[in-house]
Amino acid sequence: MTAARRRQTIVRKPKQGRSKATVAAILEAAARILAKDGWDGFNTNVIAKRAGVSIGSLYEYFPNKQALVDAIADDHLAKGEALMSAASTSFVPTSEPDDIVKVLVNGIVELHKDDPSLHRVLSSEVPISPMIRKRVEILRSTAIESLAGALKHHIGQNRIAAQLLFDVADASVHRWFIEDDGTLATPERLAEQLQCMMRFYLDGLRERR
Incomplete structure (x- = not known):
């Protein structure tokens, strides 16, 4: 894996309570969508919508699928x-x-x-x-x-x-x-x-x- 690729997959760790709640909501939504729709239906826009966050907030913590x-x-x-x-x-x-x-x-x-x-x-x-x-x-x-x-x-x-x-x-x-x-x-x-x-x-x- 290249250095650029490694940087892309680095996940920002939440430090504040609100940030932790956001990450928890994203992961819960992602897990439910993955279980229901599989890898083919695993879409970040859908995950963000279900989690109640903007797509920008999702990518702030998770740069990719x-x-x-x-x-x-x-x-x-x-x-x-x-x-x-x-x-x-x-x-x-x-x-x-x-x-x-x-x-x-x-x-x-x-x-x-x-x-x-x-x-x-x-x-x-x-x-x-x-x-x-x-x-x-x-x-x-x-x-x-x-x-x-x-x-x-x-x-x-x-x-x-x-x-x-x-x-x-x-x-x-x-x-x-x-x-x-x-x-x-x-x-x-x-x-x-x-x-x-x-x-x-x-x-x-x-x-x-």
């Missing part, structure tokens, strides 16, 4: 990071496999069931910046390492098991609620079924130790 999308993705990632952080702190050496699996699955279900229409567009339509992609990978690797640390007290090859458990849970929940319509089962029912499957997997590994 990419900056808006990255800000929306940033907010979504922040929720995921908070959920994973809370899950990690609950893992202690005495955590039982059932509890570990429950925390993992419930965290992933909670993240994906929140605004699935927006999640669908973010994951399949919009161009995500390298910075956001890196954060996604860091979130995944951090969660896997935390899970592996909790499992090492119960099974061998805990790193492989942790990655398998995380990726299966993430892919299954994403498919269920983001790519499909999610009507076959409630989030709670899906979580219950995934936990059951993973408990059998871990029980099998423990028996072979």
Whole structure:
């Protein structure tokens, strides 16, 4: 990316309460339009109108559509990071496999069931910046390492098991609620079924130790 291009995507940080409210209104409007109309219908003039601000005010904080999308993705990632952080702190050496699996699955279900229409567009339509992609990978690797640390007290090859458990849970929940319509089962029912499957997997590994 050229220096000129980098300057174009720099987002001005709001400092005053009124500025923060303006940015919040813009991002809320942008997220709703993105979820409803997709990337093709993601228009800054429409966003400004819905947010109740001038197009000049929008561009004051977000110089282009990419900056808006990255800000929306940033907010979504922040929720995921908070959920994973809370899950990690609950893992202690005495955590039982059932509890570990429950925390993992419930965290992933909670993240994906929140605004699935927006999640669908973010994951399949919009161009995500390298910075956001890196954060996604860091979130995944951090969660896997935390899970592996909790499992090492119960099974061998805990790193492989942790990655398998995380990726299966993430892919299954994403498919269920983001790519499909999610009507076959409630989030709670899906979580219950995934936990059951993973408990059998871990029980099998423990028996072979």
